[in-house]
Amino acid sequence: MAGEPLVVCTDVARTYGKGPAAVVAVHGANCVIAPGARIAVVGPSGSGKSTLLHLLAGLDRPTAGQVDHPGLARGPMARQIGVVFQGPSLLPPLTAAENVSLPLCIDGVAEDEATARAWSALEDLELASLASNLPDELSAGQAQRVAVARVLARRPRLILADEPTGQLDRDSARHVMAVLTAASDALGAAVLVTTHDARVARALRIQWYMADGRLVQPERAPREGETR
Numbered sequence: 001m002a003g004e005p006l007v008v009c010t011d012v013a014r015t016y017g018k019g020p021a022a023v024v025a026v027h028g029a030n031c032v033i034a035p036g037a038r039i040a041v042v043g044p045s046g047s048g049k050s051t052l053l054h055l056l057a058g059l060d061r062p063t064a065g066q067v068d069h070p071g072l073a074r075g076p077m078a079r080q081i082g083v084v085f086q087g088p089s090l091l092p093p094l095t096a097a098e099n100v101s102l103p104l105c106i107d108g109v110a111e112d113e114a115t116a117r118a119w120s121a122l123e124d125l126e127l128a129s130l131a132s133n134l135p136d137e138l139s140a141g142q143a144q145r146v147a148v149a150r151v152l153a154r155r156p157r158l159i160l161a162d163e164p165t166g167q168l169d170r171d172s173a174r175h176v177m178a179v180l181t182a183a184s185d186a187l188g189a190a191v192l193v194t195t196h197d198a199r200v201a202r203a204l205r206i207q208w209y210m211a212d213g214r215l216v217q218p219e220r221a222p223r224e225g226e227t228r
């Protein structure tokens with residue numbers, strides 16, 4: 001298990017609807033996510049990035065082909081795969097800190113430790129001063145960064161982030177990407193980020209492209225000293 005790919009996609013397709021109204025959002029995708037890999041999936045709106053990310057996360061089932069997670073331990077995938085969703089995902093009645101600590105408590109982490117990990121993740125994202133705010137007291141960009149903190153606090157082995165910089169200005173986007181790559185270093189986690197912004201994609205070593213549901217992975221020779 002250790003060292004095995006976290007995700008293997010084989011001829012994966014996802015079609016929404018049936019008959020003449022059917023939309024093929026992902027066509028025959030083949031890809032592998034190795035432990036510790038850092039991948040950007042770049043493509044325009046509607047190209048199938050979110051659909052692919054949900055399939056990789058096991059949140060959606062392909063209509064053809066197969067998605068396997070050979071490198072994950074048996075047990076709940078949610079503890080090993082952290083997903084940053086594209087839209088609003090914070091629980092409205094809970095503060096930012098409570099939104100980050102709740103999944104840890106559900107995982108069985110003691111309340112004191114869950115609170116400490118939540119604060120630490122919020123500090124990493126420069127959100128400590130907003131920890132007591134409710135989601136409707138946050139800007140869209142701040143809420144998006146709380147959602148990133150919530151995933152990082154859980155220390156997953158695979159982080160799948162759907163346009164995590166979509167609501168952010170350039171400096172905040174750069175900061176979030178730096179935090180994600182630092183977390184990947186610290187946790188040894190693989191990171192896959194979808195984005196329509198080529199500048200955001202350049203923060204990650206591997207770039208895959210989506211166009212009209214087709215996943216393209218350009219070949220590139222590794223630079224000296226690169227292992228993944």
Ligand SMILES: Nc1ncnc2c1ncn2[C@@H]1O[C@H](COP(=O)(O)OP(=O)(O)OP(=O)(O)O)[C@@H](O)[C@H]1O
Nearest residue numbers: 016017023025043044045046047048049050051052
């Ligand atoms: N639940 C759904 N039912 C029907 N069609 C859908 C559904 N979700 C997505 N689609 C369609 O599938 C295609 C791919 O959508 P998807 O959201 O995966 O693209 P995306 O690249 O993530 O777009 P964006 O960058 O705008 O989020 C689009 O044509 C979209 O309209």
